[in-house]
Amino acid sequence: MLIETKGLTKRFGGLVAVNDVEIGIEKGKITAIIGPNGAGKSTLFNLISGYHPSSEGSITFKGEDITKKRSFNIAKLGIARTFQTTNLFETATVMDNVIVGHRLRTKSNVFDAVFRTPRLRREEQASRAKAAEVLEFVGLEHEAHRLVQDISQEAKKRVAFALALATDPEIVFLDEPAAGINPDETENLAALIRKMIDRGLTVCLIEHKMQMIMGLADHIVVLNYGKKIAEGTPEEIQTNEEVIEAYLGGGDKHAEAE
Amino acid sequence: MQGLKKMRMPLIFLLVALLFPLFTDNQYYIYVVTLAFIYAIAVYGMNLVGGYTGQLSLAHAGFFAIGAYALGLLTVDANVPYWLAFVLALVITTVIGTLVGLIALRTKEHFFAIYTLCVGYIIYLIIYEWDALTGGVRGLIGIESPAAIGPITFDTGISNYYLILVFLVLTVIFMKFLTESIVGRTYVAIRNSEELAQTIGINTMKQKLISFVISTFLAGLAGALYASFVRFIGPDISYTMMTFDFLMYAIVGGFGTLFGPVVGTLLIVILTQSLQFMEDFRMIIFGPLLVLLVIFYPRGIVGGYQMWKMKRAYKKKQRSVDQGSTYEGGD
């Protein structure tokens, strides 16, 4: 397992957003986290990426305990993520948004910048090359010099992917990558996720679009009210009584409707 | 060539600044422009931490005053040689800036603005009340002009003008290299979204602190230059009004742009001076103008100009796609 959580719990005051969750994410596979709104999926991502401290439990990455690490250090280990809402820099170009993604692999400081040391030049070159590489990977090389505010919603999702990839990750967490885009674009995005696997990456994603998930995921984990209620292959999940109950009885807004 | 073309406007500007004293005998004009240069250096500090890193620090006049008082006290009361006192004033401001930053940056967004506003006011109170050290409301008088460097003396208005111009140009070059590098991109990433910056591996606390400390350094530099240029300082230079003046210069010129501070400061300072006959009624003109500017050009004069240029360049490129890309990047 690349990432494992044990007894992972997060409380917000009285609310238990993530409750004693144990999951394992296998290297080179696509793991999907599903569940009704408010089930604690994003919170689980926030815990693993170090954005929130956990209340209880542990997280390991390649056997190393990362429970107490802060988010920027977790990113350096090779764990990247995208957010449910894209928070890109809208009035900058696509390229400028992505270049900074490689910053964590550079060491230049203010001194290097002001005296334009060889290290700075080398690292800027590397960051630029990395940005060009990941933009090509996500199929945005022709949009590189457009402003983010001028590109489509789907393209913005791809920029967010590219930014995550620019950090040189081993695993990428995607929070609802297909939200707000049409079926054709969803298909393209799924293809891009498969391409990431082909390149040796590991992907873990949250998604409400069941059709996409069932065709894409190797392994599915279902959360409901912060608890893991089921996990297994898409076939197993589709026939799981408790999952069907959670979706039909839980008053979920999204579900299959999308 | 591309680089030179990009720098054409600033170079023309520099040439005008260099020749300006030769075209006027009016010492008052030179005095006003010199003051504007000093303020512009301080505004660069505010622009770095506020405009680029997105942390609006409202203690800026406080640090300006710390630099000014440190220089004044060291030269007048302690008889420290001028340039040594100058360096010490920068060190003192930067050390206090680091201490304040370590605490203030635990707060975020508007809390940070309010917190630093309070810090600025406390600095004002200390200067105002600590009579024995600062001379309180009477201020400090008789601060010496910058000491001669070799054969170059700084006892005239014009020599001070050139000295301060040199510091301003150095500040602009410093800011250019800093903000156009990946280090500067780090700051902009924090401004855009601290959340996102953290998840792409940026230690946002450390980076915010560094940019805050640099900003106090620039405020201190401007303050020290101010003290020896005006040769009299009082507590009013640390007052909140001064911070908001700096902020206005930054916003008008363009917050988060390289040349915004010079453009905004010169424009407003000169305008303020020429409208002096109107006294406080000036604000009737400035107020609405500022509001309109913020609505239509949120990134000020320079930011608006850049946006227009970028859009135009993109349209041009669209029309002649086959000519290949010559993109240089940068903000």
Ligand SMILES: Nc1ncnc2c1ncn2[C@@H]1O[C@H](COP(=O)(O)OP(=O)(O)OP(=O)(O)O)[C@@H](O)[C@H]1O
């Ligand atoms: N920072 C926070 N402070 C307090 N409560 C929070 C916080 N973040 C999330 N919650 C609560 O935790 C619960 C789980 O939220 P979370 O965002 O993880 O759900 P989700 O499964 O991602 O839902 P969705 O499908 O709507 O994105 C919700 O009840 C939410 O209100």
Ligand SMILES: [Mg+2]
């Ligand atoms: Mg969510």
